[in-house]
Amino acid sequence: MSTPGRDDAAVPDLLGVLSYGALVAFDNLGADARLAPDLRRRAALSEMAAAELVHYRRLADRLTELGVDPVDAMTPFVDSLDAYHESTRPRDWLEGLVKAYIGDGIADDFYREVAAGLAEPDRTLVLEVLHDDRYAEFAVAEVLAAVDADPKLADRLGLWARRLVGEAVTQAQLVVAARPALVTLVEPFVPDGPDGLAALIERLTASHAERLSSLGLRS
Amino acid sequence: MSTPGRDDAAVPDLLGVLSYGALVAFDNLGADARLAPDLRRRAALSEMAAAELVHYRRLADRLTELGVDPVDAMTPFVDSLDAYHESTRPRDWLEGLVKAYIGDGIADDFYREVAAGLAEPDRTLVLEVLHDDRYAEFAVAEVLAAVDADPKLADRLGLWARRLVGEAVTQAQLVVAARPALVTLVEPFVPDGPDGLAALIERLTASHAERLSSLGLRS
Numbered sequence: 001m002s003t004p005g006r007d008d009a010a011v012p013d014l015l016g017v018l019s020y021g022a023l024v025a026f027d028n029l030g031a032d033a034r035l036a037p038d039l040r041r042r043a044a045l046s047e048m049a050a051a052e053l054v055h056y057r058r059l060a061d062r063l064t065e066l067g068v069d070p071v072d073a074m075t076p077f078v079d080s081l082d083a084y085h086e087s088t089r090p091r092d093w094l095e096g097l098v099k100a101y102i103g104d105g106i107a108d109d110f111y112r113e114v115a116a117g118l119a120e121p122d123r124t125l126v127l128e129v130l131h132d133d134r135y136a137e138f139a140v141a142e143v144l145a146a147v148d149a150d151p152k153l154a155d156r157l158g159l160w161a162r163r164l165v166g167e168a169v170t171q172a173q174l175v176v177a178a179r180p181a182l183v184t185l186v187e188p189f190v191p192d193g194p195d196g197l198a199a200l201i202e203r204l205t206a207s208h209a210e211r212l213s214s215l216g217l218r219s
Numbered sequence: 220m221s222t223p224g225r226d227d228a229a230v231p232d233l234l235g236v237l238s239y240g241a242l243v244a245f246d247n248l249g250a251d252a253r254l255a256p257d258l259r260r261r262a263a264l265s266e267m268a269a270a271e272l273v274h275y276r277r278l279a280d281r282l283t284e285l286g287v288d289p290v291d292a293m294t295p296f297v298d299s300l301d302a303y304h305e306s307t308r309p310r311d312w313l314e315g316l317v318k319a320y321i322g323d324g325i326a327d328d329f330y331r332e333v334a335a336g337l338a339e340p341d342r343t344l345v346l347e348v349l350h351d352d353r354y355a356e357f358a359v360a361e362v363l364a365a366v367d368a369d370p371k372l373a374d375r376l377g378l379w380a381r382r383l384v385g386e387a388v389t390q391a392q393l394v395v396a397a398r399p400a401l402v403t404l405v406e407p408f409v410p411d412g413p414d415g416l417a418a419l420i421e422r423l424t425a426s427h428a429e430r431l432s433s434l435g436l437r438s
Contacts, residue, residue: 026269030246030249033246034246039297042242043279043289046246049272050245050268050269050273053269056265060262070262071258074258075258078258
């Protein structure tokens, strides 16, 4: 097993949480596919689920290359990611789409900021395993069409989106508490100390509000 | 839309049933992955599930190339494949492995015989979308180890395997009744008429018995 240098200590943690995230996204998109109203949508969502496993394989291969067992790297994150998903099980097709679009969107924004500070090849790897834009376009088109057909849906789905963010923040705090090394990955991008962190959160919040608005939901 | 010649009339049916089979296998392996006793096995099975979607994509692309909408090609087979899977929901991890190994094994043997009579590129395509040997090896190792640890399991899993075959035969008869053109794909390989068909069934039965025996189960 190679010994990561001090600066790289958090890389296996980062790849581990991304790996488990990909496995879980595969599960969830697969379950969402079974809620699809027709075979065409089911096939489309199943393909997006399968793409997550391609990401998983790339992350797991990189972990192995670093001398880290992918299962060991994922294990610290299983409880908090599972808790988030258990507490936010979509009840129908639209809730599943909103959850994946909103939740993945925030996660991707965050990992994109983190990637900027990584050395290669991890920087490119992390950027390449972010979620496919195809999914976002698909989710937006589906939700917009549904809200257009039944404007009352906007309230229910808006409430759902707020609940998702609340649960995600709770679990993210637990992840960071359990793996403080992960914070060191973000630190280089908060050059002004607490103000920089506030700016990061502001950027994430602004993008989140844009996504809500593109779904026709209020933030 | 291209007009398939008389001899090719059954090709879209064949690619359609294979496409829907791949989508369903993706679903089932994904559900089996959630029954896995640990994260390592869950990841392994999730990867095998994702491989089914790669097969699905190749089959759907070929259907599109032939001027056939993949959803239209799959639709005639949805009810019978769903009925088979509804009536054979695995209750645990081992039942899921036995089902996939036994069921996919019979299906693969059958499609391999059918492929021999197809023109290219469909012949190679059908052979390439058969199930991965990795899965068979994984399932055999898991079931053998479990039966070794608890020999009483052999009776329950043997009974399960017999039920699977009974349900599969019932549904295969319904598929053929609904899409008689599919039979023309097999006919060239039963040169002796009914005797040839008997020989085909005998070959499939012999391979099935070998698979059961490799799992340590009686046929």
